[in-house]
Amino acid sequence: MIEFRQVSKTYSDGTAAVEDFSLTVSSHTTTVLLGSSGCGKTTLLRMVNRMVEPTAGSVRIDDVDVATVRPVALRRSIGYVMQNSGLMPHRRVVEDIATVPRLNGAPRAEARRRAMELMEVVGLDPQLARRHPGQLSGGQQQRVGVARALADDPNILLMDEPFGAVDPLVRLELQRELRRLQDDLRKTIVFVTHDIDEALALGDQIVVLRPGGRTAQTGTPRELVEAPADDFVSRFLGLDAGRRKLRAAPRPGGGQVVTDDAGRPLGVLDDADGGPSAGAGE
Amino acid sequence: MTSLLEALDWVLTADSWTGPGGLGVRAGEHLLYSLLAVGLSALVALPAGLFIGHTGRGRGIAVVSTGVTRALPTLGVITLVALAAGIGLTAPMVAFIVLAVPSILAGAYSGVEAVDPQIVDAARAQGMSPRQVLLGVEVPLGLRLILGGVRLATLQVVATATLAAYVGAGGLGRPLFLGLRNHDYAMMLGASIVVILLAVVLDALFALGQRLLARRPGTA
Ligand SMILES: Nc1ncnc2c1ncn2[C@@H]1O[C@H](COP(=O)(O)OP(=O)(O)O)[C@@H](O)[C@H]1O
Ligand SMILES: [Mg+2]
Numbered sequence: 001m002i003e004f005r006q007v008s009k010t011y012s013d014g015t016a017a018v019e020d021f022s023l024t025v026s027s028h029t030t031t032v033l034l035g036s037s038g039c040g041k042t043t044l045l046r047m048v049n050r051m052v053e054p055t056a057g058s059v060r061i062d063d064v065d066v067a068t069v070r071p072v073a074l075r076r077s078i079g080y081v082m083q084n085s086g087l088m089p090h091r092r093v094v095e096d097i098a099t100v101p102r103l104n105g106a107p108r109a110e111a112r113r114r115a116m117e118l119m120e121v122v123g124l125d126p127q128l129a130r131r132h133p134g135q136l137s138g139g140q141q142q143r144v145g146v147a148r149a150l151a152d153d154p155n156i157l158l159m160d161e162p163f164g165a166v167d168p169l170v171r172l173e174l175q176r177e178l179r180r181l182q183d184d185l186r187k188t189i190v191f192v193t194h195d196i197d198e199a200l201a202l203g204d205q206i207v208v209l210r211p212g213g214r215t216a217q218t219g220t221p222r223e224l225v226e227a228p229a230d231d232f233v234s235r236f237l238g239l240d241a242g243r244r245k246l247r248a249a250p251r252p253g254g255g256q257v258v259t260d261d262a263g264r265p266l267g268v269l270d271d272a273d274g275g276p277s278a279g280a281g282e
Numbered sequence: 283m284t285s286l287l288e289a290l291d292w293v294l295t296a297d298s299w300t301g302p303g304g305l306g307v308r309a310g311e312h313l314l315y316s317l318l319a320v321g322l323s324a325l326v327a328l329p330a331g332l333f334i335g336h337t338g339r340g341r342g343i344a345v346v347s348t349g350v351t352r353a354l355p356t357l358g359v360i361t362l363v364a365l366a367a368g369i370g371l372t373a374p375m376v377a378f379i380v381l382a383v384p385s386i387l388a389g390a391y392s393g394v395e396a397v398d399p400q401i402v403d404a405a406r407a408q409g410m411s412p413r414q415v416l417l418g419v420e421v422p423l424g425l426r427l428i429l430g431g432v433r434l435a436t437l438q439v440v441a442t443a444t445l446a447a448y449v450g451a452g453g454l455g456r457p458l459f460l461g462l463r464n465h466d467y468a469m470m471l472g473a474s475i476v477v478i479l480l481a482v483v484l485d486a487l488f489a490l491g492q493r494l495l496a497r498r499p500g501t502a
Contacts, residue, residue: 051407076409086404089500090422099408132499148408 040213331390389431
């Protein structure tokens with residue numbers, strides 16, 4: 001469990017990035033911090049591994065204040081995936097993935113073996129192991145980033161817009177695979193994004209943020225869509241502009257055709273199992 | 283023109299190279315002084331420059347003090363130190379080190395500073411200690427520029443090491459000053475040519491090293 005207890009961060013230049021933010025992230029779940037650029041998401045995320053020190057309040061992991069843990073040891077126990085992949089340009093993929101196991105004292109051969117395993121887990125061709133990151137596509141780089149973060153089997157995974165820089169199709173595929181991975185691994189994930197669709201696709205819990213790291217609403221994806229707390233949330237989710245408004249009309253062969261607000265068909269709703277997810281989206 | 287040909291002729295004569303005061307011995311001394319001065323300077327300036335580049339601390343002082351020492355006339359420094367330390371190798375060595383340190387220092391901190399801050403940030407976020415970040419990320423990625431500082435320092439010292447002879451030490455300054463005193467311009471010019479050759483060869487070696495480094499992925 002990760003707890004943010006009334007944390008604030010004012011940077012040395014006077015920017016108040018986060019003010020009095022509190023949140024509990026349950027173990028083995030995915031929490032998405034959702035907000036537009038500059039609202040303090042990265043600042044909040046980096047408080048967990050002490051890449052940022054809060055100016056007030058505390059962050060606790062399983063009831064231990066992270067401020068009492070040595071930063072180097074803390075970071076080696078937490079996976080961190082960055083938007084720009086943050087891969088080491090001078091290291092081969094397999095060496096980069098093996099970084100944290102090596103730092104934690106695993107022998108070279110053991111760390112390599114682990115890295116090769118992880119490449120398979122994240123769906124990377126083992127042939128890429130000897131490449132440098134400059135020789136990989138954006139999507140492959142992000143997979144390497146995820147593999148590196150998972151390499152020493154951390155309980156916590158911090159992901160900062162990890163799929164933000166890849167093209168939309170690859171992004172959907174990476175999201176799908178992250179869901180599949182999470183079904184197996186059940187990590188405690190804090191995921192930062194400004195993409196509402198990504199948040200709805202991945203979050204067990206979503207925190208919608210206003211500028212200054214203030215919480216607009218916290219809830220499950222369903223709670224947010226069903227009952228947005230205010231205009232800000234509803235605008236952010238695209239509920240006001242009709243972007244998420246769907247229509248259903250009877251179909252000659254039975255069931256209903258579901259269309260978006262503009263009348264474009266999205267799928268078919270069977271009368272028998274007219275669940276909320278039938279065919280919509282993707 | 284004729285004196286240049288005479289100088290070349292003198293350099294290409296085997297007799298000029300042999301014997302205790304020959305060009306061979308003098309060039310060896312010259313190289314030895316230069317490498318010694320650059321080596322001693324690197325011993326101080328590399329760690330200091332890496333520290334400045336890594337922490338950003340002491341940068342202001344480094345910029346100012348390297349500016350000041352670069353403005354010092356080397357001959358003046360030699361004379362001044364020789365007044366205290368006497369005739370011999372000490373005074374020129376001190377002067378050469380004063381000459382070499384700023385270049386090596388500047389190369390080291392600008393090499394480290396040139397590394398993409400996002401990469402350094404990622405390395406820290408994986409849990410690398412400051413030392414591991416420096417030695418495992420900043421130095422390998424900044425090595426081309428760090429080496430550039432040593433290259434510049436070497437060139438400066440090799441070109442200046444003739445001054446060692448001014449206070450009685452050896453090196454290629456000996457035939458140069460001797461030629462000057464005896465109006466033996468072939469000898470004077472010939473010694474200068476050997477200094478230039480030495481500098482060019484060393485510089486080419488460094489250039490080769492830097493080119494090889496530039497081929498490594500990710501090098502700044
Ligand atoms: N190191 C820093 N120094 C000063 N201001 C910063 C720093 N990092 C972020 N900020 C500012 O803090 C605010 C929140 O930034 P950030 O947490 O990166 O937001 P987000 O990740 O949501 O885009 C922004 O106004 C940003 O400019
Ligand atoms: Mg951010």
